[in-house]
Amino acid sequence: MSKVAFFDLEGPISAQDNAYEVFGLVPNGHEIFEVISKYDDILALENRPNYEAGDTLSLIAPFLVAHSIGEEEIFDVSKEAFLLRGIKRMINHLKEHDWSVYIISTSYEQHAYNIACQLGIDDEEVRCTMFPLDDYLKEFGGEDYKPILKAEEDILMLWPPTDEVSIKTRLDQFFFKELPNVNVGKILTNMNVCGGARKVTAMKELAERDGHDVSGAIAVGDSITDMRMLQFIKDQGGLAVAFNGNEYALPYGSVSLASHDMRNLSLITDSWETGGKDAVLKAVSEKESSDEDPYYHVLEGRDDLDDIVKIHKKVRKVVRGQAGKLG
Numbered sequence: 001m002s003k004v005a006f007f008d009l010e011g012p013i014s015a016q017d018n019a020y021e022v023f024g025l026v027p028n029g030h031e032i033f034e035v036i037s038k039y040d041d042i043l044a045l046e047n048r049p050n051y052e053a054g055d056t057l058s059l060i061a062p063f064l065v066a067h068s069i070g071e072e073e074i075f076d077v078s079k080e081a082f083l084l085r086g087i088k089r090m091i092n093h094l095k096e097h098d099w100s101v102y103i104i105s106t107s108y109e110q111h112a113y114n115i116a117c118q119l120g121i122d123d124e125e126v127r128c129t130m131f132p133l134d135d136y137l138k139e140f141g142g143e144d145y146k147p148i149l150k151a152e153e154d155i156l157m158l159w160p161p162t163d164e165v166s167i168k169t170r171l172d173q174f175f176f177k178e179l180p181n182v183n184v185g186k187i188l189t190n191m192n193v194c195g196g197a198r199k200v201t202a203m204k205e206l207a208e209r210d211g212h213d214v215s216g217a218i219a220v221g222d223s224i225t226d227m228r229m230l231q232f233i234k235d236q237g238g239l240a241v242a243f244n245g246n247e248y249a250l251p252y253g254s255v256s257l258a259s260h261d262m263r264n265l266s267l268i269t270d271s272w273e274t275g276g277k278d279a280v281l282k283a284v285s286e287k288e289s290s291d292e293d294p295y296y297h298v299l300e301g302r303d304d305l306d307d308i309v310k311i312h313k314k315v316r317k318v319v320r321g322q323a324g325k326l327g
Contacts, residue, residue, distance in 0.1 A: 002216025003273060005094060006203050006229070009105035009112055009128075011222035012243045012262065013119070015320045016081035018111040019057055022074050026067045031159040032152060036060055038161035039171045041248075044196065044224055053248075054106035054195020054225035057129050059175060062187045063152060065136045066145035071110050074133070078111040083118065084319070086263035091119050093266055097273065100210060101125065104202050106195040106225050127202035129193045136187055144184045151178070195225040200232045214238055218272060220265070222316075224248035234300075239277055241268060242299065244316045247309050253299040255284045256308060258315040264294035 010017050020037075023029040036059050044053035094101050103126045105112045112128035151174045158167050179185040194202060207214045215237035219229050222245045230240035230252035242253030243265070250256060254277070257264060271283040287296040295311050302308075 002213050003094075003097065003099040004102075004207070004212045004214075004217040005099055005269065006102050006104050006206075006217060006219045006233070008221040008223070008226050008229070009103050009107050009115060011316075011320065012084065012220045013087050013103070014081045014083055014115050016078075017320075018074070018078055018081065018107055019060060021077045021080075022064065022069065022108075023060055025069055025073060025077075026063060026152075028156050032063070032155050033060065035155050035158045035161045035167060036171070038164070039167050041224060042164055042168055052193065052196030052198055052225075053223075053227065055191075055193050057106055057108065057131075057193045057195075058188055058191030061131065061133075061136075061191055062148050062179065062184055064133065065140060065184065065187055066148040066152075068137060069133070070137055071131075071133045074108055074110040074131075075114060078114045081111070081115065083115070084262050086261040088119060090262045090265055091121070093263075094269060095120075097269075099269070100212060102203075102206055103127070104194065104199045104219075104229065105129075106193055106199075125206070127194050127199075127206065129191070129195075131191070140184050140187075144182070147174075147178055147182055148184065197228050199226065199229040203229065203232070218269065222246065222249050227252050237277075239268070239272055239280060241265070242312070244319055245312050246316065247305075247313075250299065250305050250309055250312060255280060256297045256299055256312065257294060258312045259294035260315065260319055261294070267294075267296070 007013055020033050023033040037056050040056040043051045091101055101121060103112065103116055103121060105128045107128050108131045109128050112126055113123055116126045154170055161167055179188055203214060217233055217238040218241060219233040220241045220243050221230050222243050226249050230249060234240040234254050240252060240254045242249045242256040244258055245256060255268060267283055268280055271279040281298055284296045285298050297308050
């Protein structure tokens with residue numbers, strides 16, 4: 001059995017949503033971010049052409065530039081991120097058993113490479129969102145930012161993000177009609193966020209580069225940006241693991257694990273190593289009766305996920321804090 005693992009970063013590896021925390025440097029930033037994040041969910045679920053889940057990171061980019069937030073600030077916020085309990089030991093366990101471990105993340109490069117370094121994962125095994133923010137800070141200024149700051153006021157009026165119709169109407173107007181017609185709009189058009197189908201492309205490229213068969217791979221994800229990645233791996237005969245997943249990710253998993261400690265993933269990876277998917281499904285099904293952390297569930301063939309979503313939501317809220325409520 002091939003021993004290849006693709007990990008999402010924010011959730012399975014680090015509890016912090018780096019973009020959310022960075023945007024907190026903007027006045028009322030968390031509220032504005034939550035509205036834009038809801039807009040991202042809306043566009044992703046309606047399958048807007050050329051839009052992928054996770055493109056929030058491109059949508060917020062012009063606002064970061066307008067508030068003179070640079071790459072150093074992103075890195076400084078990243079340094080405050082704490083790793084999920086047990087993740088270092090889990091990664092070491094996989095490497096000791098000759099697994100190839102990759103990170104596929106929507107995160108900005110300044111965050112993704114920092115976290116990967118802490119885990120002993122080389123940059124070459126990471127795919128993330130390139131963001132030359134300092135170059136934009138040199139290129140734009142003053143009058144360029146007026147439409148962004150005006151839109152910021154309007155977006156804040158849409159918080160809390162419950163009125164999806166109003167959110168979609170105003171943000172469609174700004175991001176797809178107003179912003180493309182001003183100079184600073186190039187920040188948005190130049191971004192290529194590593195989310196949704198782009199995560200699948202990244203996995204294929206890494207697998208081809210290193211001679212791996214994706215049908216023998218495991219993918220671990222937790223949110224809407226991982227839906228396509230999980231579905232792809234499952235379709236190829238691999239194993240899709242929803243870890244502390246939300247309602248967007250769980251339907252796409254083969255199995256799920258809700259836990260405060262990533263070392264509990266070893267039940268799944270060790271079973272995969274010894275007997276493939278059948279061994280995993282057997283091991284997980286035998287643990288399903290557990291009524292405490294870790295919570296294991298077989299997802300394949302299960303129609304009603306409501307109770308499992310509630311369990312994951314409970315654990316996710318504790319592990320990820322405010323970031324846990326984002327799509």
